[in-house]
Amino acid sequence: MSRQTLGGTSRKQPAQLPVLSGRPLASLYAGNVRAVFARGLKATWGSNWAITASGFVEPVLYLVAMGVGLGSLIGTVEGPGGERIGYANYIAPALLAVSAMNGAVYDSTWNVFFKLNYAKLYEGMLNTSLGPLDVALGEILLALLRGALYATGFTAVMGVMGLVTAPWALLMVPAAVLVAFGFASFGMGVTSFMKTFQQMDWISFVMLPMFLFSATFYPLSVYPEPVQWMVQALPLWHGVELLRQLSAGAVTAATGLHILYYLVMILLGLVLTTARLRRLFLS
Amino acid sequence: MSQAHRPDSAGRGDIVVSARNLTKKFGDFTAVDAISFQVRAGESFGLLGPNGAGKSTTMRMIGGVSRRTSGELAIMGLDPDRHGPEIRAHLGVVPQQDNLDQELRVRDNLIVYGRYFGLPHSYLRPKADELLEFAQLADKARAKVDALSGGMKRRLTIARSLVNDPRMLLLDEPTTGLDPQARHILWDRLFRLKESGVTLILTTHYMDEAEQLCDRLIVVDKGRIMAEGSPAALIREHSTREVLELRFGSERNAAVAAELGGIGERQEALPDRVLIYADDGEAALEQVSGRGLRPLTSLVRRSSLEDVFLRLTGRSLID
Amino acid sequence: MTEIRRTTNNAAGTAGGLPARDGLRPPLSPLESAARVRRLGSLYVLEHWLRAMRGYGWTVLLTAVGTPLVYLFAMGVGLAALVDANTGAGGVPLGAGRAVPYLVFVAPALLATAAIMVAAEENTYPVMSGFKWRRTYYGPQATPLASRQLVNGHCLGVLCRLLLTCGLYFLFLLLFGAVPEASGWAMIPTAALGGFAFGLPLMAYASGIEDEKGQFALVQRFVVMPLFLFSGTFFPLEAMPPAVRWFGWISPLWHSTELGRVAGYGQVEPAWLTVLRVCYLALLAAAGWLLARRVYARRLGT
Numbered sequence: 001m002s003r004q005t006l007g008g009t010s011r012k013q014p015a016q017l018p019v020l021s022g023r024p025l026a027s028l029y030a031g032n033v034r035a036v037f038a039r040g041l042k043a044t045w046g047s048n049w050a051i052t053a054s055g056f057v058e059p060v061l062y063l064v065a066m067g068v069g070l071g072s073l074i075g076t077v078e079g080p081g082g083e084r085i086g087y088a089n090y091i092a093p094a095l096l097a098v099s100a101m102n103g104a105v106y107d108s109t110w111n112v113f114f115k116l117n118y119a120k121l122y123e124g125m126l127n128t129s130l131g132p133l134d135v136a137l138g139e140i141l142l143a144l145l146r147g148a149l150y151a152t153g154f155t156a157v158m159g160v161m162g163l164v165t166a167p168w169a170l171l172m173v174p175a176a177v178l179v180a181f182g183f184a185s186f187g188m189g190v191t192s193f194m195k196t197f198q199q200m201d202w203i204s205f206v207m208l209p210m211f212l213f214s215a216t217f218y219p220l221s222v223y224p225e226p227v228q229w230m231v232q233a234l235p236l237w238h239g240v241e242l243l244r245q246l247s248a249g250a251v252t253a254a255t256g257l258h259i260l261y262y263l264v265m266i267l268l269g270l271v272l273t274t275a276r277l278r279r280l281f282l283s
Numbered sequence: 284m285s286q287a288h289r290p291d292s293a294g295r296g297d298i299v300v301s302a303r304n305l306t307k308k309f310g311d312f313t314a315v316d317a318i319s320f321q322v323r324a325g326e327s328f329g330l331l332g333p334n335g336a337g338k339s340t341t342m343r344m345i346g347g348v349s350r351r352t353s354g355e356l357a358i359m360g361l362d363p364d365r366h367g368p369e370i371r372a373h374l375g376v377v378p379q380q381d382n383l384d385q386e387l388r389v390r391d392n393l394i395v396y397g398r399y400f401g402l403p404h405s406y407l408r409p410k411a412d413e414l415l416e417f418a419q420l421a422d423k424a425r426a427k428v429d430a431l432s433g434g435m436k437r438r439l440t441i442a443r444s445l446v447n448d449p450r451m452l453l454l455d456e457p458t459t460g461l462d463p464q465a466r467h468i469l470w471d472r473l474f475r476l477k478e479s480g481v482t483l484i485l486t487t488h489y490m491d492e493a494e495q496l497c498d499r500l501i502v503v504d505k506g507r508i509m510a511e512g513s514p515a516a517l518i519r520e521h522s523t524r525e526v527l528e529l530r531f532g533s534e535r536n537a538a539v540a541a542e543l544g545g546i547g548e549r550q551e552a553l554p555d556r557v558l559i560y561a562d563d564g565e566a567a568l569e570q571v572s573g574r575g576l577r578p579l580t581s582l583v584r585r586s587s588l589e590d591v592f593l594r595l596t597g598r599s600l601i602d
Numbered sequence: 603m604t605e606i607r608r609t610t611n612n613a614a615g616t617a618g619g620l621p622a623r624d625g626l627r628p629p630l631s632p633l634e635s636a637a638r639v640r641r642l643g644s645l646y647v648l649e650h651w652l653r654a655m656r657g658y659g660w661t662v663l664l665t666a667v668g669t670p671l672v673y674l675f676a677m678g679v680g681l682a683a684l685v686d687a688n689t690g691a692g693g694v695p696l697g698a699g700r701a702v703p704y705l706v707f708v709a710p711a712l713l714a715t716a717a718i719m720v721a722a723e724e725n726t727y728p729v730m731s732g733f734k735w736r737r738t739y740y741g742p743q744a745t746p747l748a749s750r751q752l753v754n755g756h757c758l759g760v761l762c763r764l765l766l767t768c769g770l771y772f773l774f775l776l777l778f779g780a781v782p783e784a785s786g787w788a789m790i791p792t793a794a795l796g797g798f799a800f801g802l803p804l805m806a807y808a809s810g811i812e813d814e815k816g817q818f819a820l821v822q823r824f825v826v827m828p829l830f831l832f833s834g835t836f837f838p839l840e841a842m843p844p845a846v847r848w849f850g851w852i853s854p855l856w857h858s859t860e861l862g863r864v865a866g867y868g869q870v871e872p873a874w875l876t877v878l879r880v881c882y883l884a885l886l887a888a889a890g891w892l893l894a895r896r897v898y899a900r901r902l903g904t
Binding site: 050051054055057058061062064065066068069070072073074075077201205208209212213217218219222223 | 658661664665668669672673675676677679680681683684685688689704816819820823824827828831832836837841842843
Binding site: 343346347348349350366367368369371372373374376378380382383384385386387391395396398399400401402403406409410413414417443444447448449 | 625626627628629630632633634635636638639640642643646649650653654657736737738739740741742743744745746747748902903904
């Protein structure tokens with residue numbers, strides 16, 4: 001008798017659920033990114049804010065060493081507008097793009113990998129009403145906030161070193177966040193395929209050449225043409241060019257193209273990540 | 284070093300561990316406070332006590348990985364301060380916390396460990412298979428350590444400690460954290476070793492483990508020895524034959540205990556229950572009913588080492 | 603081995619024979635075994651190290667091959683085009699009227715840097731993990747092995763990896779035509795020495811850490827990265843303002859780089875300076891080694 005009542009209740013429950021499933025992605029998304037974001041802020045500020053803050057130092061060191069030290073060997077190079085600019089002016093926006101990439105990739109790969117496989121943080125989160133997409137967006141937003149802080153700091157350092165020459169340069173901060181968004185949305189999807197630390201090492205194998213070959217330290221023109229095409233397909237090159245154009249105030253149609261590249265990358269990345277999370281957690 | 288130190292010539296009954304006024308201090312804190320005991324070859328010797336009693340520290344000193352502050356200690360007749368490697372070559376050690384090499388596979392863990400005893404591969408390869416059989420892990424030989432359950436890891440750790448065919452095994456809390464079934468499997472394996480003449484020295488805070496495995500034990504608390512003897516003798520000496528456990532509800536236990544005067548040899552009021560020590564538990568229960576007291580639950584059981592510990596220290600083994 | 607030699611009535615008396623007495627007996631008595639380990643213990647640690655390395659051997663090899671390729675193409679070819687165009691046909695001015703192409707200038711620095719990176723990697727997390735996460739040092743602790751042999755065996759393992767990495771790097775340098783002098787091979791041992799000069803003090807530091815609170819990330823950012831950038835690697839130390847050149851003077855990477863340059867293209871410097879550099883690096887390595895042995899002994903008690 002009591003068993004029948006129980007059965008009846010569980011048969012009745014699905015009738016209330018369509019309220020949620022009326023929205024797209026209802027099974028993945030509970031509209032509560034804020035909870036994940038707030039936890040992340042607490043965790044960051046509570047334990048390792050010194051380390052978080054120190055991440056800003058790396059691009060500055062590069063800028064000082066390469067801009068000042070190496071700059072003395074190189075002199076001037078051709079800027080995005082065709083004019084000759086100092087070597088420090090040339091690499092500063094590129095370093096900002098690289099740091100946006102590195103931060104986003106670290107946050108969306110190593111950090112996510114650890115939480116996914118070792119800390120089992122997401123398992124706990126997904127036992128609540130949160131969906132995988134809440135978790136993913138929350139983590140990405142955190143990475144972007146961090147990226148925005150670093151970018152602001154770095155732009156300020158550029159200002160102090162006299163490397164900010166056009167008002168457009170202020171737009172480097174949102175542009176850096178855009179670059180970070182592109183890498184973060186993809187990184188998380190890619191990480192969901194990784195099972196061991198050894199596989200995670202492959203990420204560095206991709207990152208290092210991209211860092212060195214994407215016209216960061218020298219113009220693309222040193223390469224033969226086919227190599228130039230390959231580099232131009234890489235996301236970092238678009239980020240470097242975008243920031244370099246903003247920094248020099250040489251905004252053209254190409255600028256729009258670089259932005260478009262990132263918008264598409266973000267979209268594809270989010271689609272991939274969502275599909276993977278659905279597979280991992282809701283199968 | 285004379286031949287007398289070789290374990291093969293140490294017959295059953297020879298003294299293999301001898302401690303006199305053994306003391307270990309960490310700064311101002313005295314972890315082990317002038318304890319004296321002896322262990323004979325072939326014996327199964329236990330250190331029973333709560334966490335922090337100084338059991339593990341004592342074990343580390345016996346194992347030659349922690350220097351004593353004062354007192355005398357001889358293992359197989361050797362001084363651990365001077366002959367650490369020689370002593371450790373005689374021993375098998377099962378630490379409290381597993382420290383298997385997670386980067387290696389199950390069988391490789393045994394072989395690599397055996398190499399640290401200077402043993403050749405020609406001996407270690409078949410020995411590893413033999414030990415995996417013993418530990419009931421033969422089908423896991425190629426598995427990653429990560430993939431093993433807690434009980435399997437423990438068994439692998441024990442198998443590893445046997446790779447040098449030691450005549451003496453040190454086991455620090457061998458079954459802590461395992462589920463009941465895994466504990467029973469482990470006890471069975473240890474019992475077989477004991478039967479084959481291996482000297483076992485183990486620490487535990489489980490009285491059932493001590494009763495199952497130990498011929499003789501010392502009860503330690505706060506770095507001191509409170510009592511020494513076989514489990515049966517300790518119970519006989521420090522407790523009654525039976526114990527009556529009564530529960531009156533958390534609020535009332537203490538108050539009711541005051542009304543139980545004169546029943547049994549003595550009473551012990553704990554927060555969750557009242558214990559009455561008596562040689563005849565049923566008779567004691569009738570006396571309680573006779574006074575018009577109605578416990579929520581009542582239970583008559585044999586005295587255990589837990590009761591001995593409670594008697595000696597006024598505290599439980601597991602808090 | 604499956605033969606059941608005795609039956610028992612125990613709770614779980616299922617399978618498995620009795621080992622100890624009836625099982626295989628070791629060919630060495632305990633005292634013979636201890637004597638052997640006193641002699642060869644460090645080699646057993648090396649053996650263990652190499653066996654564990656098999657698990658990620660591909661990563662090590664790919665890093666050892668990929669890193670030189672990437673850096674040489676980027677810095678030695680790409681960046682060099684920019685530098686050489688500016689400095690003219692002569693290349694990087696070295697004082698005393700001498701100059702070399704940028705590729706030749708930067709090659710010994712890249713090789714020395716690779717050694718520092720390997721040393722940084724091997725002497726942080728793996729050491730910490732031996733004491734803390736995986737506790738792999740506490741297994742051998744219960745064997746006849748002494749803690750100083752753990753230190754020595756680890757050093758031997760790192761030496762193997764340094765020689766492999768630097769050796770491969772050197773082959774690539776030859777391939778790129780970055781080593782004009784026949785004495786160039788000497789930059790392999792000098793880079794390895796630099797790796798130890800940096801790695802052993804780091805090992806001592808890492809072994810002393812009780813709680814990992816991100817110290818290694820800070821070491822990476824505030825020690826390894828500045829070393830990499832400010833040790834006269836990509837530009838002569840003289841290109842930095844005098845106020846910050848002291849950083850190069852104390853940097854083991856600067857000294858191993860300069861030694862590599864002496865070997866690689868005959869950079870001119872007084873002999874006493876070369877000797878001083880070697881002594882300084884050896885001193886750092888020895889101090890780190892002694893310190894690490896003390897910390898290991900304190901934590902392991904053996």
